Amino acid sequence: MSVVTELVELAATVAREAGDLARARREEGVHLAATKSSIADIVTDADREVEELIRARLRAARPGDGFLGEESDADPGSTGITWVVDPIDGTVNYAYGIPSYAVGIAAVEGVAEPEAWEALAGVVYAPASGELFTAGRGKGAWLGDRRLAVTVDTPAGALLATGFGYDPATHDGDLATVRSIMPIARDLRRAGAASLDLAYVAAGRLDGYFERGLKPWDFAAGALLVSEAGGRVTRLDTESTRPMLISGGIEVHARLRDILGDET
Numbered sequence: 677m678s679v680v681t682e683l684v685e686l687a688a689t690v691a692r693e694a695g696d697l698a699r700a701r702r703e704e705g706v707h708l709a710a711t712k713s714s715i716a717d718i719v720t721d722a723d724r725e726v727e728e729l730i731r732a733r734l735r736a737a738r739p740g741d742g743f744l745g746e747e748s749d750a751d752p753g754s755t756g757i758t759w760v761v762d763p764i765d766g767t768v769n770y771a772y773g774i775p776s777y778a779v780g781i782a783a784v785e786g787v788a789e790p791e792a793w794e795a796l797a798g799v800v801y802a803p804a805s806g807e808l809f810t811a812g813r814g815k816g817a818w819l820g821d822r823r824l825a826v827t828v829d830t831p832a833g834a835l836l837a838t839g840f841g842y843d844p845a846t847h848d849g850d851l852a853t854v855r856s857i858m859p860i861a862r863d864l865r866r867a868g869a870a871s872l873d874l875a876y877v878a879a880g881r882l883d884g885y886f887e888r889g890l891k892p893w894d895f896a897a898g899a900l901l902v903s904e905a906g907g908r909v910t911r912l913d914t915e916s917t918r919p920m921l922i923s924g925g926i927e928v929h930a931r932l933r934d935i936l937g938d939e940t
Contacts, residue, residue, distance in 0.1 A: 680812040683757075683783040683797035687897075688810055690733045694726045695779045695803035698764050701725065706771045720764070720771060723747050727763035730781065734759050744788050746893045757796070758788040760896035766869030775804030780871040782896035790892050791914060798900035800875045809875040809901055817878045817904040826907035826925040827880045833862035834883035834928045837873040840866070841889045841918065850888065853936065857886070860931050874898025877923050878905035884924030886932055895921055912937055 701722040727747045734741065742753025745761040752758070759781065764770050766777035779801045784793035800809040809824070811817040817824040836857065840850045854864065865882065867873060871894065873885040878901035899909040899921075908929040912920040922932040 680796050680815060684799065684810050684812040684815070686734070686737055687759075687781040687783060687797050687799040688801075688808060690730055691779045691781050691799045691801035692808065693733065694730050694763060694781075695801040697729055698722055698726050698770070698777070698779065699803040702770060702773070720767060722770070723764050723767060726779070727761060730759075730761050730763060730779075741783075742788060744892060746891065750788065752788070756785055758784050758793070760784055760788070760893050762871060762893040762897075765871040765894060766867075769868045774868070776802075776867045776869050776872060777804070778802045778869055778871045778875070780893065780897040782900060784896060788892070790896070790911060795896060795900040795903075798897035798904075800871045800897050800901065802872060802875075807875075809878065811878070811897075811901045811904040813900070813904070815904070817901045819879055824878045824901070824905040825880060826877060826902065826905045827883045828925055828927070830862070830883050830925075830928060834860055834924070834931070835863055835865070836861050836924075836928075836932075837865040837867060837876070837882050837885040839868065839870060839873070839887040839890075846889070846918065853886070853888070857932065857935055860928075860935070870894040871898045874909075874923060875901050877907060878902045880905075882924075884922070884928040884932055886920065886922045886936060888920050889918035890921050899923065 707721045727745050740755040742758035743751045762780040770777040781799045783797040784795050786793040796813045798811045876882040902909050902923045909923040
């Protein structure tokens, strides 16, 4: 078995256990632990508990690997491989009982910076639906035993997804971005979980996705899903505090880049 396959299988096993724990805690009732960048940007007790479980399982299986998670301190490790983890992506959905949330786990090689690393494995698990999306470098993207492929033709316009930042000061800019892409859009979705939006692009359920201000753990797993499904993912304006991520099939990605690149 190759190293990539081993990493994918480990990520999948851990993501399922972590997602099942998140779902169980959701059924018991959510308790807010803190806010982060704004009062709307919340952390639940479950976020922290789930990340602790993921970190413990990965450390037990591969003790020398690094770790970069949303809710805990980074660890560079000693093997050159780092796990990039979002324990509950879509925390606001999770807190409100909206079933659009996911566990995202990626294994990357190199410096734990998106522009420098090479993603080796990526898993997005949606506990509410039980769907497990997996990808390995050079091995394709999968939903169960079905190989995924991005959409190629969008004659009626592209079905796109996006998200907005939690800081109210950024909302006008985000809405202006939406207005700029609507001429190429069939319609727009705003579901609230970046990892699932990217997984849906990989699965052909969305034609493209764009969003400013994502953190590495928001997109590490999903970006590999898209690229392994034949799509492209690019981050623009990476020197800013809110880089723009765009993704989609080759044609949709190019259209988004043409429009949104002018904003950077």
